[in-house]
Amino acid sequence: xxxxxxxxxxxxxxxxxxxxxxxxxxxxxxxxxxxNTGICxxxxxxxxxxxDYRLQRVRHSNI
Numbered sequence: 001x002x003x004x005x006x007x008x009x010x011x012x013x014x015x016x017x018x019x020x021x022x023x024x025x026x027x028x029x030x031x032x033x034x035x036n037t038g039i040c041x042x043x044x045x046x047x048x049x050x051x052d053y054r055l056q057r058v059r060h061s062n063i
Contacts, residue, residue: 006031 006017006029019030040047 007013007015010029012031014033014035015031016034017029018032019028021028021030036050037046037048038050039045
């Protein structure tokens, strides 16, 4: 149920919440995609061969 709430709040589909960390100033939500396909950065075609994942930090102060 918490995953569904966070998906709606962030407007992101196909995710799993892996961790939530909260302190007095921030809330950090770690998520993982459930989608097994991606877009090749070279040819722009869909592929199931994912070579690397990256950490992306999004700052949002209007929540």
